[in-house]
Amino acid sequence: MATLYEFTARDLDGNDVGLDRWRGQVVLVVNVASQCGFTPQYSGLDDLFQSYKDRGFAVLGFPCNQFGHQEPGDEQAIRQFCETQYGIGFPLFAKIDVNGADAHPLYRWLKEQKPGLLGTEAIKWNFTKFLVGRDGQVIKRYAPTDTPASLRGDIEAALDAPIPD
Secondary structure, eight states: OOOGGEEEEEESSSSSEGGGGGGGGGEEEEOOOSTTTTTHHHHHHHHHHHGGGTTEEEEEEEOOOTTTTTSSSSSHHHHHHHHIIIIOOOOOBOBOOOOTTBBBBBHHHHHHHHOOGGGGOEEEEEEEETEOOSSOOOEEETTTTGGGGGGHHHHHHHHSOOOOO
């Protein structure tokens, strides 16, 4: 069975990063955008990251321009926006597609693991979130309207779960 750790993604500097770097951690994967009504969730996502990173938690942000062209900038513009507007401490990756023929393999896998409402796999909007356990398997999918703070209970439960062998 596939896990998060089998995927690679390009970071904002253009380097390929193996997601096995987060092996054994609880990870929240989020498609993000700088000009979205949900963009203020960056603050809440960073609060989660700062609160739980010492317990083995990470947030991985994947900018996406597929919804209303709300992430029009290049990687440098994305980095500058996130650093100056929100002081983001969690990793951000290069822009990707989350739907369609060019969807990143990570997102194809995430959507297969946890389809959305009515069994549809498509990501509906920016700031859809996937919680991945220490075993690299998807625990739960959250809608863009689910605030980062509302995920705390699930994150704590995942952090408290036994670490897999």
